[in-house]
Amino acid sequence: MTVSSTTLRAVMQAVFPNGYIDHAIYLDRLKAMGEKRKPGTARVTDFSSPPASAVDLFALTGHLLLKSGAYHHVGPLVDGTDPSAMIVVSKAARTEVQRIGTIWRGAVEKTLPPPPAALLDLWRELVDHLDAPLFTAPGRSAEARDWWRAAIELFCIADEAAQDIGFHASDKSAQAEYIEVPIRLRQAGGSTGARGPITLSSADPDQVCVLPKSRTPKVGCTIRSLSHNLALLPPRGLAGAHWSLTPTRQAPQKDGDPAPFNLVVIPMPFDIRAKAFSGVPSQDGTWGWFDVNPHWCPYTATPEQNAGFETFFKFVTRVLDAAASDTGEIHCLVFPEAALSYGVLRELCERLKERPGFELLISGLFDAPMPGAIEGRHRRGNFTAMARFTRAEGECSFDLSVREKHHRWRLDAGQIETYALGSSLDVNRGWWEHIDILGRSLDVFVMRGGATVTTLICEDLARNDPCQELVRGIGPNFVVALLMDGPQRRDRWPARYATVLAEDPGSSVLSVTSYGLLNRTNNVGAYPPADQIGLFRDDTGKTTEIRLPSGAQGVCVTLQPTELTEHTLDGRPDKGDAQSWRLSGIQPVRVSGSNIDITAGRWPGADD
Incomplete structure (x- = not known):
């Protein structure tokens, strides 16, 4: 033929x-x-x-x-x-x-x-x-x-x-x-x-x-x-990356801003109960769907959200202020996978507009607006959100993007035992995350004139398709991977996959997990106690574990944008304005008398 x-x-x-x-x-x-x-x-x-x-x-x-x-x-x-x-x-x-x-x-x-x-x-x-x-x-x-x-x-x-x-x-x-x-x-x-x-x-x-x-x-x-x-x-x-231009009202920064970038991680939820996981078994007895029912934050547009938000915001403010007392202005706040509802995130954005120098909010969400639906309609699932803050002429506004996870998490027997979830999920089954995948996309924000940031959600970091082709093509300077996982050690899977992106295209990768599952692992006692809630890897080949010491409610990470010259396959140099965002400081953040509800995995004022 x-x-x-x-x-x-x-x-x-x-x-x-x-x-x-x-x-x-x-x-x-x-x-x-x-x-x-x-x-x-x-x-x-x-x-x-x-x-x-x-x-x-x-x-x-x-x-x-x-x-x-x-x-x-x-x-x-x-x-x-x-x-x-x-x-x-x-x-x-x-x-x-x-x-x-x-x-x-x-x-x-x-x-x-x-x-x-x-x-x-x-x-x-x-x-x-x-x-x-x-x-x-x-x-x-x-x-x-x-x-x-x-x-x-x-x-x-x-x-x-x-x-x-x-x-x-x-x-x-x-x-x-x-x-x-x-x-x-x-x-x-x-x-x-x-x-x-x-x-x-x-x-x-x-x-x-x-x-x-x-x-x-x-x-x-x-x-x-x-x-x-x-x-x-x-x-x-296959997948689409959404490029968000910097608003023209922001003062132009021709070659990017080389000032240090101070980022605070609050590893909510600090506690996760086994009953937060619930399963629906399949008929053949080998697998089932599982849902995560958050007890640490209420769903969007519920009475509990409004009742406890002021206390929650005071807690966040105290953590940011404590970090700022050491480093100066805080530019970014990160919450891990499934930490907040869309409603709480949106209200947090409105409040953070008043914070001087604040540039970026990143969080995992467990609900989000329905695509193309009337206002007030939300669906449950697993999402990541970024909000970029812009200041001009004494006023501040924000651009907010939300996208969904690309791959379902599969909980197997080893993970169920490691996280002590056997009271909720049958250890003899494989359990798939019960989420819809309506579309696959990334959001890319331009920061400080000449740098870019995007986010991944857990499995998105581990799976090569489809989003990694987008990440490698665009080459964002900074990638934040939001996880609900165990300790972020150098010998575990996030470090392996972060290394891939740090080498090609050269992105700096920060993975952050909530303290909840990490603490459940510690309580099982099968492994040495761990406190690594984050991991940072950049194009220099250096991998750094980020720890949350006892009594700390957050960690402040300082990144230094570093200019360098890159060459194409045919030998052409760029104009010397490529940036590698490199780690230059880590400090735990402690707040005396912090809200016991939040650190215990409860929304302030909510029924237990």
Whole structure:
């Protein structure tokens, strides 16, 4: 049976089935808007000219390189390389790519500049091979295909032209303004919400998505290694990462803020009862569903929430104030997996707006608003939430994003025994977490102008698919993994999986667990007593356990954003503004006379 080869044309038509806007169409649309006419709908469908947007060119050429495998033939020029089998990139070639990308970026222009002549030459070279097969088996004597070099250089030029897209800078390039202004207008109108878009490209999102990126891997040979500024991501049906632009009302920070980042972890719930877990067995007797019924915090919009919130907030404030008395301003507060309800988190956000210097709140949730439902409708499950706080002209606001867990936790006999849950769950069954998985996504927040943060929930850290492809592509500077787990020791699973992300793409990873299950493990007595409620790993290879000493209600962790220079697979350096967030301090936080209800796993004032 003969299988026909897919051509470059077929792939490019799949990526842009309705065509794209080139520079001539872009100018026509600008003119129409200036004359207050309705812009035309023309698009390029024959590939006679390149896209006007660097992001669109990146999507198109990146998809070709990924599907053909051409990217892994790229390497910088060194002695001993075989130019017939590789795309060897000299220093002069890198410099030329950067020069063309800088011109096309339009750093000092208000409108998109036309594609430089050198870019148009490369485009013509690529489209001369539209009917060539996309993939050809390399065989024993591999040779670079005729169109590879043009596609790679166009991909790298697009990456260089996208240098400041997605981040806050005082002087935005024309390419960045072209991409970001429509997104900001939609967000201001509430159509996309705080979560932001899953792609910045007009390419078909069922084929490929494109977002900005923070870190370039220094190990491996992947398509991720070939770009500094843009990430080629999988189609939306697999998973989507929502990129949240920094509000323009915030004072711009061109190259990021290198000031230390002080973060407090409050490991709620401090106590978890066995009866918090309840199971519904299956008919075949081998497995069942389990639910977590939180006794440490009430569900959203219940009378108990309002009755105990003031006491809870006073406790949180005292912990933050005690930490601030040692380190100065506290910038971030983290609660572990399933620590709070959405209602409590939302009210906490409103109160923390008054706290000077506060930037970020992260928490696991056990309920969240129903997608697309009327206000007040919530569903139970396992979620993570991030709230970013913005200050401008004496006022503070916050952007709040919520997303659900990607994988169900499976409790086996060993875990049931370790956590002493046998009174609630049959040790002879495997128990699956009873949650719906309606969608798989990540939220990425830009912090301090030039850094990014995202969150994972327990199993999301351990499973490679689907979210790890998003994390590795975007390369967030800081990843917070929220767990309901045992001690965070160097020899346990969170450390293994954090190491993977710390190496590729180079993210700093903080895993935090509640004290409740850790304490249940201690009480069983099968293992030496432990107090490691957190673990930190960064790109230096250092792993640090974060302990909660007896009598402490929290831990203050200080991170130091550290600038460094990274290089792509073809040898291009970035502008030296990549950041590694590295650990520079750990201090326990003790509050005298702390609320006994909260530390005993009870909501203040609630019935036992």
